[in-house]
């Protein structure tokens with residue numbers, strides 16, 4: 352999917368001209384603590400924005416292939432980071448301050464609002480790789496939606512004088528992957544999974560400890576997670592992994608958060624909450640069934656599960672264990688949303704969400720919010736649902752903390768966006784990989800309730816891990832790269 356003409360290098364002086372014309376009248380009206388955004392219509396078309404060099408960019412990518420929605424955010428015009436028990440109120444306060452002085456020029460009447468992207472870790476303690484909770488107004492936000500393309504350029508009031516240079520600089524991350532960097536060419540290489548029998552046994556032991564805690568009556572559900580590490584010969588290219596995720600999981604929400612040298616990517620089936628014009632939608636998703644894959648499909652070393660994963664070929668999704676697992680999430684989501692809503696409805700029977708390799712039970716909640724309830728209040732009330740934490744919520748969190756259950760980066764936290772009117776959406780960051788150079792690590796967990804079988808739960812995490820591992824293993828170079836390669840071979844470059 353090629354870039355819209357106005358973003359091509361050859362059009363940069365025209366882009367500068369248009370941006371300068373829109374920016375000049377706004378400069379006098381913005382306070383230093385405020386922000387300016389300019390939205391330009393880029394015409395009809397579709398773009399997945401995967402012609403981006405994620406390995407060197409501060410980028411945020413979000414896609415819903417089935418709904419033809421693709422967003423790419425580059426750079427940071429404004430950034431707020433937080434941690435600790437008040438992280439969501441802190442982000443909310445910072446965003447409220449910003450939106451009060453946010454000038455927006457919708458030059459071509461696109462009707463689109465400028466937006467910030469956000470993400471947060473499962474727990475509220477500082478951790479490595481990504482800030483615990485962060486909100487970023489990107490310098491450039493590119494949106495491809497339902498066949499229409501747009502770009503929003505943003506800066507803080509403080510940095511408005513040099514803004515156009517900064518915006519054009521951010522665009523240099525686009526189109527770079529065409530230029531044959533070694534990292535991008537190494538896509539599709541074989542990944543070696545680093546077996547770690549000790550960690551596998553530790554997972555089984557934690558599941559047993561969770562079952563003991565549940566049997567003692569203090570807890571009803573706990574989500575226990577594990578990580579696997581993979582190693583490639585060359586640096587792993589990010590864009591081909593995202594393309595592979597998009598091709599394999601078109602019904603999921605795909606996300607990538609990158610900074611130079613590191614990327615957190617994934618394809619999640621679970622929405623935490625979406626807010627649009629005062630109506631909130633939230634998923635209660637849990638319970639998993641799957642069918643064993645034919646051996647022929649396991650083409651790579653990386654996708655071969657260790658022996659401990661041997662388990663029955665499939666589970667019945669509607670069995671008692673899966674129903675109880677999902678029922679805890681339903682109860683918690685209802686309890687969290689009830690005080691925030693004038694009216695709250697839920698789909699009656701859990702529906703079966705069918706994904707590529709597995710299925711989940713899902714109940715969808717729709718709530719009409721009371722005044723003054725925004726996206727951050729919804730996140731604070733809902734996170735962590737028992738789909739990633741446990742039941743009762745506080746006891747489960749304390750149990751997980753006491754046993755040092757580690758959740759790296761934003762795995763089982765949230766990723767999303769919020770626009771200047773307060774509408775937005777956050778998904779639960781599942782089925783993910785953390786990629787740094789030649790190394791990747793993937794994370795997955797399983798809900799444990801009375802009656803859970805440790806070996807079966809291990810097998811379930813293997814199927815969940817496969818979503819990211821398969822994309823890492825089967826990522827193909829983008830078409831443009833293949834074309835570049837053949838041009839290089841024939842000396843036409």
Ligand SMILES: C=C(O[C@H]1C=CC=C(C(=O)O)[C@@H]1O)C(=O)O
Pocket residue numbers: 574621636637638639676711737738739763781782794795796797798799815
């Ligand atoms: C915690 C994960 O999945 C959650 C979402 C759906 C089903 C789940 C389950 O059946 O255990 C988990 O609650 C994960 O993918 O790492």
